[in-house]
């Protein structure tokens with residue numbers, strides 16, 4: 001068993017956090033996981049107290065640019081605010097972290113008492129209707145790694161409260177998803193700014209080939225990314241209400257198909273000019289740039305939802 005799945009280390013992490021955070025912030029109600037380039041959510045947190053991952057037993061460091069390695073405690077939303085804890089930086093399996101390590105912070109936040117969690121990510125768009133900058137409320141997922149043995153819930157149960165067999169048809173809270181669309185209305189967003197869809201989880205760190213992108217699209221996915229699903233599984237097993245959001249940072253499947261060199265050459269030889277679409281070559285820098293440029297809307301939505309959870313869910 002991974003030492004990070006040990007309930008004793010979860011308890012030790014909670015104890016360490018409580019020694020570093022003022023009492024009034026020690027029992028957050030809502031947890032937030034900030035995706036690549038989306039750590040700006042911290043700007044919406046008042047009475048901010050940062051706890052570095054290095055100070056928490058069992059936490060490791062995030063090695064991915066755009067992911068800091070701190071927990072942010074404070075309050076969010078109108079009035080006295082709702083106590084929150086935000087992960088400024090997550091762990092991905094492609095960094096070499098064990099799956100139990102990847103979801104360990106979720107278990108620690110659950111032990112701190114959160115009841116709701118909002119998990120964000122940057123993702124590639126598979127559905128051609130989703131423009132870059134669209135925020136997608138995830139209502140389902142497709143996790144090929146889970147189906148082939150890479151599942152964070154593998155291994156001995158670490159709490160009597162954990163279910164051995166976890167249904168996932170109800171993994172994404174309808175109440176929280178509803179709140180998100182109400183938030184978009186309240187903030188007067190264009191209807192196309194907020195969509196809903198299915199997230200395909202891939203291990204990364206390679207981005208998809210065009211054929212892989214088409215395969216995932218054909219299988220029913222709208223966006224693709226390298227995180228979130230392990231956290232959703234652990235959060236669901238912990239009994240939390242879960243919402244997950246993707247910010248579309250790049251297009252994976254090009255709307256008009258793929259570039260055929262054969263067609264290009266034949267057309268050229270026939271004296272015709274054709275301009276076939278060229279696939280985007282994505283980079284993490286581009287992902288971060290879009291996160292920075294478009295992340296503000298995500299922040300405002302999250303802030304509104306957090307402020308509305310107590311009365312509406």
Ligand SMILES: O=P(O)(O)O[C@@H]1C[C@H](O)[C@@H](CO)O1
Nearest residue numbers: 035036121122226227284287
């Ligand atoms: O942590 P997230 O899922 O937001 O980060 C995405 C997926 C990869 O980690 C990285 C690729 O650019 O961004």
